[in-house]
Amino acid sequence: MNKPILDTIKETCEIFGKYELTKGELARAEELAYKLENQKITVSVIGQFKRGKSTLVNAILQDKILPVGIVPVTAVVTTIEYGEKAATVHFTNGIIKEISFDEMSSFINEQENQDNHLGVSQVALYCPADFLAGGMTFVDTPGVGSVHQKNTDEAYSYVKESDAVIFMLSVDSPINQIEIDFLKNAKEYASKFYFAINKIDSIDEDDLADYLAYCRNLICKLMDADDINLFPVSAKKNIGIDELKTAILEDCQTTVKDIIADSAKLKMRDIVASALSQITLYRTALQLTHKEFDEKFAEIEAMFAEVQAEAAEFAENFRSNPRMLEAHMNDIKNQLSAKVSELFGIEYHYNISTVDFFRGGQVAEDGSRDLRESFTAAVAQLCADLKETLMAIFMHREENAYTVARRINDLNRLVRKLVQLRSELAQ
Ligand SMILES: Nc1nc2c(ncn2[C@@H]2O[C@H](COP(=O)(O)OP(=O)(O)OP(=O)(O)O)[C@@H](O)[C@H]2O)c(=O)[nH]1
Ligand SMILES: [Mg+2]
Known part of the structure; x- marks a missing residue:
């Protein structure tokens, strides 16, 4: 028998709450829990x-x-x-x-x-x-x-x-x-x-x-x-309207819990995958020597600059179909994922094909200026999030080998827990 999803989410929130790296995922998971509780x-x-x-x-x-x-x-x-x-x-x-x-x-x-x-x-x-x-x-x-x-x-x-x-x-x-x-x-x-x-x-x-x-x-x-x-x-x-209404209301009365729980499960799967990426990256980076890490950090920082310059140029020349911005955004996500994988030898998850950066944008007189700004801001955010995860490494620079080993052990347990959670959520 599967554990109720609300229990799983609450347990996960507790875990996320212990780590600065997963604060974004914590907020998303808490919102899901609130929704489930309020039915x-x-x-x-x-x-x-x-x-x-x-x-x-x-x-x-x-x-x-x-x-x-x-x-x-x-x-x-x-x-x-x-x-x-x-x-x-x-x-x-x-x-x-x-x-x-x-x-x-x-x-x-x-x-x-x-x-x-x-x-x-x-x-x-x-x-x-x-x-x-x-x-x-x-x-x-x-x-x-x-x-x-x-x-x-x-x-x-x-x-x-x-x-x-x-x-x-x-x-x-x-x-x-x-x-x-x-x-x-x-x-x-x-x-x-x-x-x-x-x-x-x-x-x-x-x-x-x-x-x-x-x-x-x-x-x-x-x-x-x-x-x-x-x-x-x-x-x-x-x-045919009554038939549709009746079906929806019956489902709402009898299976509302299941509908919300199933949908929460799908959303939770995405949240856990995203947390796993952050933690795995951080853990891998922590195990590198200072020199190795500094080299990789410099390389990825150079890539941030490159990606952002390219995005600015793309936005500058962008005149027509906003879908092209989305396509370019996905391309950038793929490039960043591939770079992280190449440098750190891990899988790095991005939610591909979202159009969030369009939300709330005002369309200017030429019909596109603001979309361009939203696009470049979204690319900058993508780089900033990744950088924040890597920057956390610097905070632990001065720790002795024993503390680092303990931290890595702790992260190993966390990764195992999240992997298990991910497979539970996939059932
Ligand atoms: N013949 C017929 N026309 C319909 C029916 N339902 C809607 N329409 C017509 O279809 C047109 C579009 O209806 P809307 O309800 O505005 O469609 P919508 O999907 O909300 O459109 P958007 O908001 O622009 O996406 C209107 O002219 C409606 O009168 C229907 O059951 N039969
Ligand atoms: Mg309409």
Whole structure:
């Protein structure tokens, strides 16, 4: 019988708390523990632009609370929780402003808040819908894949906060590569999926049966599953909505603990892998002679300078697709990992393919200046984190051989513990 994940996380927090090197991982693990203890579940509606996500949220809540439309509409993440009707806008600079429902569209709507130039991090709504009464946070996200790159980035980032997702497809187009990529990414973070196939009012029954069989087959392969939850709906005509609501609420009542625990387990696995990288690097570095370490440190410092200069040049010449920044970021992560492996002979883990550095950025008049700044800042941070781990070595320079040996022994135990934890979390 597996140990409850909350126990595992708490034990891990205790371990992380003892080491300066794992303070970043400690904060992430503590946040997970808090969420598990409070049993708050986040259900997000995600998918390509114009699939009908906002219309579905309105249908589920039986309230035309969100703006919908024929052109890309949702530009910012909108969270909805149970409560008397109220709305607040959270800005990236930390300011929170209460607004009326009439004003909401000017913050959420892509046409009114183009490329989120107002710098909204999210809009939080409260609504007394039965569906929310159990305490879930229900989330409408911007659609991925439109020309509005920021919307895609916001949606990608928010998946990480989700425990369960309603993945929205629609019968008016076959599943495309944008959706496949997004689904693969979502699979890494959310543990429960509901596939809503929207706009079934627009095709006849035979075509629908073909479409559903096609979706089931393809999604099962993508999800590596024998079967999946498929919900044919028409958000606009209110068809199939009750079935979807009932399935979600039943799961929330009976298996909410499992859903949150599974999702916490996935997130914890990433945290432990990251801690292992820091510790393994530190331990290996500690075992080197001062001369060896100084040489390697100088070499990696030179690489930081090189990588940052290259990133600055790349950003300077960057004019178009922000995805290229992400690709370049992943390339830099790979270069740093490879360098650490080459110099220290260890595996160094990076979470590849995140778009965090786009979050909260303001798009300047030329549409790209701020993204460039976020990008170079993210690269600098990457180098600074790695440098911090290595700098810790200098603090123990003057220790005698016996103390160093004890420290290494202690780290060996810690690595063994983390490796064991990682394999427990993989089960
Ligand atoms: N025929 C039909 N049209 C629908 C249905 N649901 C949504 N639509 C239409 O699809 C369009 C897009 O709906 P939205 O709810 O704004 O889509 P969205 O996925 O939130 O779009 P973004 O926020 O831009 O990503 C609107 O014109 C809706 O009226 C449906 O069940 N049937
Ligand atoms: Mg929308």
